[in-house]
Amino acid sequence: MPGPRPVVLSGPSGAGKSTLMKRLMRDHEGIFGFSVSHTTRNPRPGEEDGKDYHFSTREVMQEGIDNGDFIENAVFSGNMYGTSKAAIEDVLAMNKICILDVDIQGVKRIKETDLNPIYISIQPPSMEILETRLRDRQTETEESLQKRLEAARIDMELSNEPGVFDAVIINDDLERAYEELKDMLNDEIQKIQEKS
Numbered sequence: 390m391p392g393p394r395p396v397v398l399s400g401p402s403g404a405g406k407s408t409l410m411k412r413l414m415r416d417h418e419g420i421f422g423f424s425v426s427h428t429t430r431n432p433r434p435g436e437e438d439g440k441d442y443h444f445s446t447r448e449v450m451q452e453g454i455d456n457g458d459f460i461e462n463a464v465f466s467g468n469m470y471g472t473s474k475a476a477i478e479d480v481l482a483m484n485k486i487c488i489l490d491v492d493i494q495g496v497k498r499i500k501e502t503d504l505n506p507i508y509i510s511i512q513p514p515s516m517e518i519l520e521t522r523l524r525d526r527q528t529e530t531e532e533s534l535q536k537r538l539e540a541a542r543i544d545m546e547l548s549n550e551p552g553v554f555d556a557v558i559i560n561d562d563l564e565r566a567y568e569e570l571k572d573m574l575n576d577e578i579q580k581i582q583e584k585s
């Protein structure tokens with residue numbers, strides 16, 4: 390019997406993906422598992438290696454990519470990011486709903502695989518609000534902030550193309566966005582709750 394469908398969360402940096410995902414995982418203990426990506430970017434204060442990301446070097450990541458260990462990889466804001474096969478298999482083996490947080494390039498690559506996830510885009514209400522949220526988060530240099538805003542413009546355009554996402558959620562009011570996200574995932578959540 391096939392396991393629960395994975396969920397791909399995408400959308401601009403600063404749109405609120407991590408905030409919504411962390412809440413979803415906290416409110417549904419044992420239901421979701423995060424696909425821990427690899428990245429070459431530096432850890433932020435509070436981020437844990439192996440939990441938020443596998444923080445890696447270019448050389449090590451490239452070797453893994455060349456070995457065929459990744460289902461997709463991309464360069465975002467000058468750093469490498471990628472989803473290893475093991476990251477997904479670890480979660481699926483526990484029969485949990487696997488959540489992937491990937492950029493729009495990752496979405497396109499994953500569509501070429503047989504993963505068959507639910508695709509959800511989290512979007513900010515406007516570019517201005519996105520910029521304010523990113524600045525207030527205080528994680529970026531001016532340079533990386535500008536790169537993220539540039540990527541956000543591209544993301545916002547591509548995400549509105551029909552057929553790319555199963556749902557586009559505007560994260561204006563956090564409570565309402567969270568309810569919309571839960572509604573999208575209700576069937577999969579119930580499937581797991583019925584089994585346990």
Ligand SMILES: Nc1nc2c(ncn2[C@@H]2O[C@H](COP(=O)(O)OP(=O)(O)O)[C@@H](O)[C@H]2O)c(=O)[nH]1
Nearest residue numbers: 402403426463465470471472490491492494495
């Ligand atoms: N393609 C791809 N994108 C990823 C992966 N992991 C994270 N990302 C994306 O990389 C971008 C930057 O992530 P991050 O540096 O954590 O910054 P944040 O999104 O602003 O918190 C985001 O759009 C993520 O969705 C991955 O494994 N593959």
Ligand SMILES: Nc1ncnc2c1ncn2[C@@H]1O[C@H](COP(=O)(O)OP(=O)(O)O)[C@@H](O)[C@H]1O
Nearest residue numbers: 402403404405406407408522526560561562563
């Ligand atoms: N609905 C919202 N209203 C106001 N601030 C928000 C909302 N959603 C998220 N934020 C804040 O915006 C910032 C970016 O959110 P985050 O979850 O880190 O985005 P992402 O993971 O998509 O990069 C964080 O500081 C977060 O606390």
